[in-house]
Amino acid sequence: MEITLAHYLVLSSALFAIGLIGVMRRKNLLMLFFATEILLNATNIAFAAIAHFHNDLTGQMFAFFVIAIAASEVAVGLGLLIVWYKRTGKIDLDIMTSMRG
């Protein structure tokens, strides 16, 4: 049996669903960041698979930019998280209600 584009897209969708469940389920902010990394990786697999099966390099280029965005997101997000932890001593999503949302 040959591996087709649909196999890779189904795998990517499954990983994306795992990441979505993590985003909805987690209350700890560090764990929430892990779930967003899973989402970005799932899309990267879809990009690379489409690039391979359509014989086009554009998908790989987009995957590179997604990786760059993920790296900067981690840098800024962890900086904000450390500041928040120094101030409150907790990184729980439920206590972040300063805007009364």
Add this chain to the structure above:
Amino acid sequence: MFETIAFYLFAALTIGMFTITVMTSQALYALTAMAAGMIFISAFFFMLGADFLGVIQIIVYTGAVMALYAFGMMFFDTTRNIVEKRENPRIIFLLGVIAATLVVFIMISPIISSNLETHYPIDAAVGNSQAIGLILFTKFLVPFEVAAVMLLVAMIAGIVLAGKKMDKSLTLMAEEEIALMSATKPNQDSEEGAH
């Protein structure tokens, strides 16, 4: 045949690792499972002929991002279990399943897949890294430079945010000094706010 076995093996490993990351209550388990999952994902890139992307995945994600998370976790108390309040776990799983089926329908819909055209075709005579370099520095030069500026901004933001009070070493100070510092800190903040 070999590719089929590799695909299913790495698919099972990746899904298992990411499920551990999402479901575990230990931060260190989540971190290590995440790093393993990232490495397994690079196997898909190698199978898809995107060699350079696979190498970047290992270097940037497992080398840089995961190391950054590990450094960040030094600030947080990670030895105890993470206690999370859960309301309605069934709704979350229902929403996850609905989202997954939606994404599958979007991916396999013939409207999208039949309208794709090739802009930059892969040349078999040129290696993957060389082809990516050629396209990145000709067609994608402006996004590349914008990404470089964005990474610089993110670096400065990370230094400014996390680097506050880094000149005071808590490990080299006496207990009384730390207690004094934490006691006087609210007053300083209020004074700064008054100015």
